[in-house]
Amino acid sequence: AKERGRNKFEFYNDQLNFSYSNKTGLEQELHLAYKNNEFELFFQPQVALESGIMLAVEVLLRWRKSRDEVLPPADFLSLLEDMGLIIQVGNWVLEQACYYRESWRQQGLISDTCTICVNLSAKQIIEPDFADMVKYTLAQTKMPAHLLELEITESILLEDQDSVSEALLELQALGILVAIDDFGTGYSSFSYLKSFPVDILKIDRSFVFDVCSDPDSAAIVTSIINLAHDLGMQVVGEGVEDDYALRYLIDHKCDRVQGYLFSKPLPYCEFMAYIEDQTAE
Ligand code: C2E
Ligand code: CA
Ligand code: CA
Ligand code: CA
Numbered sequence: 001a002k003e004r005g006r007n008k009f010e011f012y013n014d015q016l017n018f019s020y021s022n023k024t025g026l027e028q029e030l031h032l033a034y035k036n037n038e039f040e041l042f043f044q045p046q047v048a049l050e051s052g053i054m055l056a057v058e059v060l061l062r063w064r065k066s067r068d069e070v071l072p073p074a075d076f077l078s079l080l081e082d083m084g085l086i087i088q089v090g091n092w093v094l095e096q097a098c099y100y101r102e103s104w105r106q107q108g109l110i111s112d113t114c115t116i117c118v119n120l121s122a123k124q125i126i127e128p129d130f131a132d133m134v135k136y137t138l139a140q141t142k143m144p145a146h147l148l149e150l151e152i153t154e155s156i157l158l159e160d161q162d163s164v165s166e167a168l169l170e171l172q173a174l175g176i177l178v179a180i181d182d183f184g185t186g187y188s189s190f191s192y193l194k195s196f197p198v199d200i201l202k203i204d205r206s207f208v209f210d211v212c213s214d215p216d217s218a219a220i221v222t223s224i225i226n227l228a229h230d231l232g233m234q235v236v237g238e239g240v241e242d243d244y245a246l247r248y249l250i251d252h253k254c255d256r257v258q259g260y261l262f263s264k265p266l267p268y269c270e271f272m273a274y275i276e277d278q279t280a281e
Helices: 002-021 025-035 077-083 087-108 132-140 156-158 161-173 205-209 214-230 243-251 270-278
Strands: 039-048 055-068 069-071 115-121 148-153 177-183 200-203 235-239
Touching: 025 077, 039 087, 039 270, 055 087, 077 087, 087 115, 087 148, 115 177, 132 148, 132 161, 148 156, 148 161, 148 200, 148 214, 156 161, 156 177, 161 177, 161 200, 200 214, 205 214, 205 243, 214 235, 214 243
Parallel strands: 055 115, 115 148, 148 177, 177 200, 200 235
Antiparallel strands: 039 055, 055 069
């Protein structure tokens, strides 16, 4: 019987190996990328409309496959989410972001109120210990909570709304800011803005992009700005690529802007140079 048991074990073991080798090559590569620290953050500023002062920095995930090959999230994020690896990678993103922000604070490199913005996947927020993880990271990095902005998309509202809003409320009580990303592109109704703790709306760049040539986009952008302000929220225009879009957002009293007109997302060293440039002016 013992002998049979062992064979049985080996049989199952073979099966496991078999299914492992059946994983797509990209999944295995992503596991290795995480293990070998190939993920990296790029940084993109958000600036105040009139003064041009940097009000926030968004961190954006990249996969550096080799020195000159850097992949954007479009190439791997949905697979990271399907694999569940987004939990670990997302924790790492948050930790890095807080770590950098706190080191800039200690060095006095950027303004005391400039926030750091971190994108979250639905998978991360529905983890039962999500709020605890964020608190732990703040404690570890010593970064003040009010300097952290968490960006979520409306798709998160398709998840368990009670547990998500409970976690966000708990974090908001600490001073963390909550932003709705890609606002206007989701399928949800406005009602969640009443029950959800939201501080900031980010207008999706598909509306900002042609705000000056498409009257529909212009109407949507104006409405989102007014809605945000009527609800006591701040509003950010994303994807600002030219002076026309910028002029429109200034005229309609948008609070902050982000886009290639100011800077592309930059790797760490280039972002440091950008900051020095700004303070030198
Ligand atoms: P997002 O949060 O909407 O981020 C803005 C995206 O627009 C970025 O793409 C950025 O490079 C791009 N962008 C910024 N300014 C302009 C502009 O003026 N014109 C145009 N055409 N594009 C502009 P990126 O870095 O490829 O990121 C794509 C998406 O991946 C992000 O969209 C976000 O949803 C997701 N993502 C990025 N980093 C993370 C992360 O750490 N965690 C999670 N869960 N998602 C992330
Ligand atoms: Ca974002
Ligand atoms: Ca966005
Ligand atoms: Ca987007």
